[in-house]
Amino acid sequence: xxxxxxxxxGVHAEETEFSPGGEAHLKRFGPGxxxxxxxxxxxxxxxxxxxxxxxxxxxNGCGKWFNAARCTMTLEVFGTYGAQTFEPPQxxxxxxxxxxxxxxxxxxx
Amino acid sequence: MKRYSxxxxxREAIRFHSGWERAWRNPEPKKRYDVIIxxxxxxxxxxxxxxxxxxxxxxxxxxxKSWLGGGNTGRNTTIIRxxxxxxxxxxxxxxxxxxxxNLSQELNYNVMFSPRGVMMLAQTYHEIRGYQRTAHANALxxxxxxxxxxxxxxxxxxxxxxxGPRYPVLGALWQPRGGTARxxxxxxxxxxxxxxxxxxxxQQCEVKAVRQKHGKVVGVDTTKGAIDCDKLGLVVAGHSGVxxxxxxxxLPVESVALQALVSEPIKPCMDVVVMANTVHGYMSQSxxxxxxxxxxxxxxxNYTQRGSFHHVEExxxxxxxxxxxxxxxxxxxxxxxxxxxxxDRSPILSKTPLENCFINCxxxxxxxxxxxxxxxxxxxxxxxxxxxxxxEFGIQRFKDGKFIDESVAAGVAH
Numbered sequence: 001x002x003x004x005x006x007x008x009x010g011v012h013a014e015e016t017e018f019s020p021g022g023e024a025h026l027k028r029f030g031p032g033x034x035x036x037x038x039x040x041x042x043x044x045x046x047x048x049x050x051x052x053x054x055x056x057x058x059x060n061g062c063g064k065w066f067n068a069a070r071c072t073m074t075l076e077v078f079g080t081y082g083a084q085t086f087e088p089p090q091x092x093x094x095x096x097x098x099x100x101x102x103x104x105x106x107x108x109x
Numbered sequence: 110m111k112r113y114s115x116x117x118x119x120r121e122a123i124r125f126h127s128g129w130e131r132a133w134r135n136p137e138p139k140k141r142y143d144v145i146i147x148x149x150x151x152x153x154x155x156x157x158x159x160x161x162x163x164x165x166x167x168x169x170x171x172x173x174k175s176w177l178g179g180g181n182t183g184r185n186t187t188i189i190r191x192x193x194x195x196x197x198x199x200x201x202x203x204x205x206x207x208x209x210x211n212l213s214q215e216l217n218y219n220v221m222f223s224p225r226g227v228m229m230l231a232q233t234y235h236e237i238r239g240y241q242r243t244a245h246a247n248a249l250x251x252x253x254x255x256x257x258x259x260x261x262x263x264x265x266x267x268x269x270x271x272x273g274p275r276y277p278v279l280g281a282l283w284q285p286r287g288g289t290a291r292x293x294x295x296x297x298x299x300x301x302x303x304x305x306x307x308x309x310x311x312q313q314c315e316v317k318a319v320r321q322k323h324g325k326v327v328g329v330d331t332t333k334g335a336i337d338c339d340k341l342g343l344v345v346a347g348h349s350g351v352x353x354x355x356x357x358x359x360l361p362v363e364s365v366a367l368q369a370l371v372s373e374p375i376k377p378c379m380d381v382v383v384m385a386n387t388v389h390g391y392m393s394q395s396x397x398x399x400x401x402x403x404x405x406x407x408x409x410x411n412y413t414q415r416g417s418f419h420h421v422e423e424x425x426x427x428x429x430x431x432x433x434x435x436x437x438x439x440x441x442x443x444x445x446x447x448x449x450x451x452x453d454r455s456p457i458l459s460k461t462p463l464e465n466c467f468i469n470c471x472x473x474x475x476x477x478x479x480x481x482x483x484x485x486x487x488x489x490x491x492x493x494x495x496x497x498x499x500x501e502f503g504i505q506r507f508k509d510g511k512f513i514d515e516s517v518a519a520g521v522a523h
Contacts, residue, residue: 020408043361047350
């Protein structure tokens with residue numbers, strides 16, 4: 001069972017209070033983009049075995065979207081952070097590096 | 110290979126069962142094979158089997174990192190049906206279903222195929238329209254299905270509650286030739302037949318790297334050493350993304366957990382398979398008497414083969430409403446498998462950007478029923494470079510926008 005802390009309202013709760021929203025930090029493409037960009041945006045996902053960043057929504061709470069860092073091999077939740085960012089905060093990245101040396105995810109590690 | 114038969118049982122009975130031989134050999138890998146199949150689940154073994162049976166390619170090795178049939182092949186709810194809406198899906202699933210009919214005879218291994226009938230409940234008016242459309246499409250595709258009214262549902266499955274407070278049963282899509290089979294036996298039967306043709310099955314052997322030269326695959330590095338090949342088939346379900354990464358390309362799949370559970374065994378009470386897609390639950394009774402129950406997949410990426418408890422709870426809650434008599438049943442076991450989901454919920458059987466490397470993945474929540482058809486098509490694809498069964502399932506379709514959209518057509522529960 002996953003336990004998250006909502007970065008907005010500060011509530012600690014298990015996953016039934018939240019709803020998963022897929023991979024975080026997607027680069028979005030709109031009308032006029034080429035097929036490769038659309039394919040990447042719509043269908044290609046990191047799907048890592050290990051450190052993953054994803055969107056969750058505090059659906060049975062404050063209702064806000066946030067991002068979470070999680071390990072898909074152990075279901076450990078490393079931490080959560082606000083959605084208004086293009087990258088996880090440095091302290092969270094450091095925390096993950098301490099636990100999973102050598103991890104990488106898309107362009108940042 | 111000594112054939113199994115009633116005579117063999119009698120023969121072994123009088124000599125204290127001393128003459129049974131191992132169902133398959135456990136060899137050490139050779140340095141080189143014509144074809145390497147990664148993944149000794151149902152799909153991988155079926156691919157190898159039909160490579161030998163249909164194309165005479167028997168210098169084949171099937172590599173498995175764990176034990177054969179130990180992944181999703183041994184973790185599903187064993188349902189077999191082919192009542193899909195889209196033509197390419199109906200073709201490959203119906204091919205599989207029709208191969209299941211004679212699979213026990215063909216493999217000389219009892220896969221216990223039981224065409225007891227599969228019923229998909231319509232519990233909203235939207236679903237009635239959807240399933241009537243599917244029934245019409247199936248008629249055109251040559252798949253025998255029928256939309257039946259609630260009285261017929263009750264006749265076929267007396268333990269059902271038609272007048273549930275939230276989701277009454279308004280009808281059902283009925284496929285009389287659908288059913289179940291013994292999932293382990295499917296893997297074991299194919300493994301035995303492959304081994305008999307001289308193919309090697311290497312268990313406890315994990316692929317660590319895919320070797321390539323000039324854009325062509327030349328072999329794999331494994332925990333039991335390097336193995337060379339002409340052609341490579343990746344048939345690894347939940348770990349497809351990991352293998353694709355080794356081969357240097359990306360896949361439009363996400364790996365999530367799908368759970369199932371069984372109850373304590375009870376007397377026979379239900380001789381059909383019932384699926385309720387609106388409420389996310391499906392149930393059948395095994396030959397041992399256990400109620401075999403499955404539900405929807407979890408919503409987040411996962412490689413751990415265990416899912417969230419609340420999905421089990423949701424599934425059971427929905428089924429208790431539809432089958433009130435199961436409310437006092439104890440559940441014996443619950444397990445999860447890692448399924449690879451594509452965006453359109455249809456599989457990928459395709460060439461890849463790496464030449465001579467082929468992939469069969471993306472079966473998501475519905476792979477078991479497709480095993481013989483998937484193996485048939487994949488073998489043809491690998492032997493001849495194309496197959497009428499697989500041509501619509503190419504990896505290119507996500508770029509071209511030519512989806513085989515079963516995610517809304519067939520409902521989410523496969």
